[in-house]
Amino acid sequence: MSDRYEKGMKVLEITNKDTIQEVFKELEDIAPDLGKFIVEFPYSEIYTREGLDLKTRELITVGALTALSNSEGQLKNHINAALNVGNSPKEIVEAIMQMSAYAGFPAAINGIKAAKEIFKKRDLLPLR
Amino acid sequence: MSDRYEKGMKVLEITNKDTIQEVFKELEDIAPDLGKFIVEFPYSEIYTREGLDLKTRELITVGALTALSNSEGQLKNHINAALNVGNSPKEIVEAIMQMSAYAGFPAAINGIKAAKEIFKKRDLLPLR
Amino acid sequence: MSDRYEKGMKVLEITNKDTIQEVFKELEDIAPDLGKFIVEFPYSEIYTREGLDLKTRELITVGALTALSNSEGQLKNHINAALNVGNSPKEIVEAIMQMSAYAGFPAAINGIKAAKEIFKKRDLLPLR
Amino acid sequence: MSDRYEKGMKVLEITNKDTIQEVFKELEDIAPDLGKFIVEFPYSEIYTREGLDLKTRELITVGALTALSNSEGQLKNHINAALNVGNSPKEIVEAIMQMSAYAGFPAAINGIKAAKEIFKKRDLLPLR
Amino acid sequence: MSDRYEKGMKVLEITNKDTIQEVFKELEDIAPDLGKFIVEFPYSEIYTREGLDLKTRELITVGALTALSNSEGQLKNHINAALNVGNSPKEIVEAIMQMSAYAGFPAAINGIKAAKEIFKKRDLLPLR
Amino acid sequence: MSDRYEKGMKVLEITNKDTIQEVFKELEDIAPDLGKFIVEFPYSEIYTREGLDLKTRELITVGALTALSNSEGQLKNHINAALNVGNSPKEIVEAIMQMSAYAGFPAAINGIKAAKEIFKKRDLLPLR
Numbered sequence: 001m002s003d004r005y006e007k008g009m010k011v012l013e014i015t016n017k018d019t020i021q022e023v024f025k026e027l028e029d030i031a032p033d034l035g036k037f038i039v040e041f042p043y044s045e046i047y048t049r050e051g052l053d054l055k056t057r058e059l060i061t062v063g064a065l066t067a068l069s070n071s072e073g074q075l076k077n078h079i080n081a082a083l084n085v086g087n088s089p090k091e092i093v094e095a096i097m098q099m100s101a102y103a104g105f106p107a108a109i110n111g112i113k114a115a116k117e118i119f120k121k122r123d124l125l126p127l128r
Numbered sequence: 129m130s131d132r133y134e135k136g137m138k139v140l141e142i143t144n145k146d147t148i149q150e151v152f153k154e155l156e157d158i159a160p161d162l163g164k165f166i167v168e169f170p171y172s173e174i175y176t177r178e179g180l181d182l183k184t185r186e187l188i189t190v191g192a193l194t195a196l197s198n199s200e201g202q203l204k205n206h207i208n209a210a211l212n213v214g215n216s217p218k219e220i221v222e223a224i225m226q227m228s229a230y231a232g233f234p235a236a237i238n239g240i241k242a243a244k245e246i247f248k249k250r251d252l253l254p255l256r
Numbered sequence: 257m258s259d260r261y262e263k264g265m266k267v268l269e270i271t272n273k274d275t276i277q278e279v280f281k282e283l284e285d286i287a288p289d290l291g292k293f294i295v296e297f298p299y300s301e302i303y304t305r306e307g308l309d310l311k312t313r314e315l316i317t318v319g320a321l322t323a324l325s326n327s328e329g330q331l332k333n334h335i336n337a338a339l340n341v342g343n344s345p346k347e348i349v350e351a352i353m354q355m356s357a358y359a360g361f362p363a364a365i366n367g368i369k370a371a372k373e374i375f376k377k378r379d380l381l382p383l384r
Numbered sequence: 385m386s387d388r389y390e391k392g393m394k395v396l397e398i399t400n401k402d403t404i405q406e407v408f409k410e411l412e413d414i415a416p417d418l419g420k421f422i423v424e425f426p427y428s429e430i431y432t433r434e435g436l437d438l439k440t441r442e443l444i445t446v447g448a449l450t451a452l453s454n455s456e457g458q459l460k461n462h463i464n465a466a467l468n469v470g471n472s473p474k475e476i477v478e479a480i481m482q483m484s485a486y487a488g489f490p491a492a493i494n495g496i497k498a499a500k501e502i503f504k505k506r507d508l509l510p511l512r
Numbered sequence: 513m514s515d516r517y518e519k520g521m522k523v524l525e526i527t528n529k530d531t532i533q534e535v536f537k538e539l540e541d542i543a544p545d546l547g548k549f550i551v552e553f554p555y556s557e558i559y560t561r562e563g564l565d566l567k568t569r570e571l572i573t574v575g576a577l578t579a580l581s582n583s584e585g586q587l588k589n590h591i592n593a594a595l596n597v598g599n600s601p602k603e604i605v606e607a608i609m610q611m612s613a614y615a616g617f618p619a620a621i622n623g624i625k626a627a628k629e630i631f632k633k634r635d636l637l638p639l640r
Numbered sequence: 641m642s643d644r645y646e647k648g649m650k651v652l653e654i655t656n657k658d659t660i661q662e663v664f665k666e667l668e669d670i671a672p673d674l675g676k677f678i679v680e681f682p683y684s685e686i687y688t689r690e691g692l693d694l695k696t697r698e699l700i701t702v703g704a705l706t707a708l709s710n711s712e713g714q715l716k717n718h719i720n721a722a723l724n725v726g727n728s729p730k731e732i733v734e735a736i737m738q739m740s741a742y743a744g745f746p747a748a749i750n751g752i753k754a755a756k757e758i759f760k761k762r763d764l765l766p767l768r
Contacts, residue, residue, distance in 0.1 A: 356744075357744060358745065358746060360707075360740075360741060360744050
């Protein structure tokens with residue numbers, strides 16, 4: 001294992017502990033290197049950079065994936081991660097709702113549905 | 129002018145003072161109501177909400193518009209706004225670079241080019 | 257309830273009676289304001305405008321959501337709404353098929369599949 | 385020239401007379417068949433279909449291209465075409481503004497800017 | 513049946529034998545002409561062109577649908593087709609993984625998941 | 641300089657010699673690490689992989705960027721690169737035209753316009 005891999009895994013242990021293992025499992029018999037790249041590039045080289053903390057980074061990712069609205073599963077993983085690094089459910093909801101102005105209401109509603117599923121699993125509803 | 133309009137304009141005076149006037153000017157002889165809606169919906173009802181401060185909201189918008197990569201002009205406006213509400217150039221660059229993992233390198237490079245243009249105008253380069 | 261809310265709900269009673277209630281229900285314990293915004297912005301301020309009737313507006317929305325192909329559920333809701341405001345199933349199919357030229361065949365096929373599901377529920381198939 | 389080509393050109397003479405010649409000119413020394421396909425598929429086989437008239441079809445296309453926000457030039461061509469087949473400037477503006485709810489404000493503003501350019505050339509501004 | 517239809521069906525017998533029948537079946541009581549257009553335009557007029565062989569064409573389509581990430585079903589159909597015209601599972605995986613750089617990791621991961629489903633059905637896993 | 645950087649630069653010397661220097665120049669005073677990531681991730685870790693040769697990889701990228709239609713500059717760079725690694729102008733045109741079926745005609749036309757600009761600079765027109 002490279003240094004970059006270890007560095008990335010340290011971030012993932014904080015942000016996405018469980019889901020990265022699922023991603024590895026999903027990829028192992030077909031494209032294990034893609035899992036490696038995810039650890040070694042975004043997690044090792046982007047999320048570890050100074051200038052923004054993990055809490056803000058994950059919130060930006062939640063906003064962007066809501067706006068792109070092309071990857072429900074990964075959006076849920078990042079909503080989970082956003083909670084894990086200290087965002088409140090309300091902060092996540094705000095980031096998603098804001099996307100209605102930049103990517104339209106359907107994208108925002110579907111983002112909220114994704115958050116609802118994660119919040120329910122983590123017993124965070126109803127939100128006040 | 130409605131209360132909502134005034135409320136939105138107060139936000140815009142902090143975030144996008146100059147650019148909203150350009151938007152109004154651009155729209156005035158064709159679709160002035162669209163300008164009004166922008167003031168009354170996102171700025172009055174989203175950006176004023178509790179839960180996230182303007183600094184974080186503008187950074188999320190910069191990330192999302194970089195990822196969507198469908199509106200260079202508006203991305204520049206929000207990079208300006210993000211600076212106006214207290215984001216450092218470095219924080220903006222980080223938000224944009226992070227998008228390489230979620231929307232690809234071309235989207236990230238073009239986001240950086242947009243930031244470069246704004247930073248240059250505001251004499252913020254080179255970045256250290 | 258604001259005047260804008262009531263104005264928007266009057267439109268929704270014509271277009272999307274059942275589905276807006278489902279949206280409210282979906283959002284109530286997590287982001288009820290997003291439901292309010294949908295009533296107060298697009299339905300109160302866009303769909304009530306002169307210049308285009310509801311029948312044409314819903315058809316344009318069906319075309320656009322087919323082209324964007326990022327929100328299957330909302331596309332189905334608007335296919336329902338398009339029928340409710342007087343579009344024939346054939347008109348809806350034509351709007352969707354036309355999108356093959358602007359967003360590709362996969363987007364158009366998936367739009368037709370969404371229409372098929374709605375038309376079947378409303379006993380409108382086979383189309384002649 | 386095939387029957388389909390002639391059938392498509394008849395539509396284009398009504399909708400986009402000038403712009404199709406520019407497209408042909410643009411493509412002639414590199415991909416002339418792409419121009420032929422545009423005549424023979426969307427114009428010959430989609431725009432000639434019963435169920436929707438040209439006026440409605442062009443308005444739907446304007447809405448969809450605004451929402452996709454990936455082709456400024458073609459959006460302008462279709463705004464021109466939409467006027468040519470009997471849409472009023474106001475109808476076109478309404479179709480574009482409506483997209484703010486489904487694809488966000490930046491897409492809608494850029495759609496209006498495209499319309500403004502075409503309307504100005506055709507001396508249709510200010511809009512009342 | 514037109515010559516173009518027959519020409520397109522000959523390609524589809526090589527690439528997508530089973531799936532085109534499912535598409536026809538899906539469309540038959542609602543929009544059969546859309547099925548006809550798919551045979552007569554892309555399969556008859558694009559996939560039969562000189563300059564690129566079917567193997568390369570299907571691989572490009574797999575890459576593009578992965579990047580667009582808006583049509584899981586059609587991506588799977590083209591992964592199947594890509595195998596049918598002589599691409600190895602590894603070549604398909606490489607085309608999909610490469611998209612991580614141009615459309616982001618979520619698009620690439622979801623492309624790999626689609627490939628996994630097809631490869632599993634065809635007993636092609638684990639990949640070595 | 642890391643091994644990965646050198647490995648990536650070797651690929652770039654074959655594919656995009658000139659354009660990577662422009663990218664570095666563009667990024668140097670604002671986000672030089674983004675340039676480094678492009679060398680170290682896609683060029684070092686993706687384009688060097690077995691399973692697909694550079695010629696096919698660049699053609700897939702041209703198709704995908706045409707379909708995404710969100711980055712004209714990068715599309716042109718990859719059209720250049722596709723030529724540099726042995727694709728004929730005709731092969732590139734075919735890859736782009738094919739995208740009309742998956743991302744619509746506007747995306748394909750704009751892809752051809754990008755190719756035309758590059759081919760003209762390299763004195764490759766008219767195409768026969």
